[in-house]
Amino acid sequence: MKRQVRLLIFLLSLDFVLGQVSYSIPEEMAKGSLVGNIAHDLGFQIKRLTAGKARIFSPDSEEYVELNRDRGVLLVKERIDREALCKKTTPCALHFQIILENPMEFYSVTVQITDINDNPPVFQKSTKEFKISESAVIGATFVLERAADQDVGINDLKSYSLKPTDNFALKLHNNAEGNTNVEMVLQKALDREKQEQINLVLTAVDGGEQQMSGTMQIVITVLDANDNAPVFTQKTYKATVTENSLKGTVVAEIAASDADQGSNSKITYSITNTLDDVGKIFEVNEKSGKVVLVENLDYEESRNYQIHLLASDEGGLTDSCKLIVDVQDMNDNNPEIKIMSKSTVISEEAKLNTVVTMISIKDKDSGQNGNVKCFVNENIPFILTSSTNNFYSLVTDSELDRERASEYNITVSCSDEGVPSLSSSVTLTLQISDVNDNAPVFDRSLYETYIVENNTPGLSIFTVKATDADWKQNARVSY
Known part of the structure; x- marks a missing residue:
């Protein structure tokens, strides 16, 4: 088995790295088969995968590949049938992301699924019947059904043959779409009185190393006198x-x-x-x-x-x-918002541009109907930044102060440019954790009192009080 690996790494202005790795594997590999050494190909130590809680994120939830963090490798999770996954589309590939935390990072992975010759050419019908006049002229053509082969490339359908060839010859020609039209051409006049029925076999053969084939029976009933098609x-x-x-x-x-x-x-x-x-x-x-x-x-x-x-x-x-x-496309799909990774708590001393949440956006429509723009609610210390197409990061935009606001409900809204526009939104709740950034403050800067002489020892003279704007342990005051 040959595996091809391609690695591209880009450094972004944010606090995470975006990279891309590509692999190529054949379809039908057994469950547990090796796809690639992701730790080696990204230049990671395995402990980074375990410490960063590395996981696979797939927008389409088609997880045919699993990540073994202890070994740092990608393995086949379920048997992959290229024909069920992609039909005739080439190249056929799985796309997903590897997500890590502490710090947040994500990497794009592409696994191309190559074809093996596991499907024979198949005709939709096992028998095709024709009724042909004995007056049909030499050179008259008759359209035959094409065979279908679910494989692609060299394993796809390559040739046809027609036997016997006493009265008819096979004619193949490519159309503008790249498909092969299959016809039989009359090369010897028919005589109903000599032969009222003719039986032929049309065979379709693919180009795989171990060739596979399919057949269709052609039954021709010879009729009298119909000389215009x-x-x-x-x-x-x-x-x-x-x-x-x-x-x-x-x-x-x-x-x-x-x-x-x-x-x-x-x-x-x-x-x-x-x-x-x-x-x-x-x-x-x-x-x-x-x-x-x-x-x-x-x-x-x-x-x-x-x-x-x-x-x-x-x-x-x-x-x-x-x-x-x-x-013609209609704007009938709302933008899809998927959370790739998120934090629920952030310190009030977090630096500017700290990544809080990473979001994936997808709209199945095309053109203007599929162009999506996202934004967050106003008057909050967070903004959305776009690192690549369809990926957004929610980052801090100004200093945080737990004493002013200890919690934020952040609504991310995404709208397409269709008419009328369709939109989706998701609300994130973020807690601001406290740091000891406030000193205790007495309720008065000067206290004044009078004491009568001859007081009993231990008698309370007066009370002072100080408060601290911080929270829990940071707000406890001792005198």
């Missing part, structure tokens, strides 16, 4: 829809025509996507060609969809087109 009015349609659109919204309407007559000109529309969830989110009316929204959209999950559509006549001839649907 449907033709779409456009090869590419475009539409825009907002993410808060209701189910049942008509997104677009596609149309194809067929020069044949009678039943051979009757067109049926269908969606052919097999590699994604498009078929669960959109439906097409098989008669009218209207594409309808059947599930809620979320711009934060997907900003656009490419819907592959097929027009088929009853003779088995087809044409294909593509509908590109762009999803």
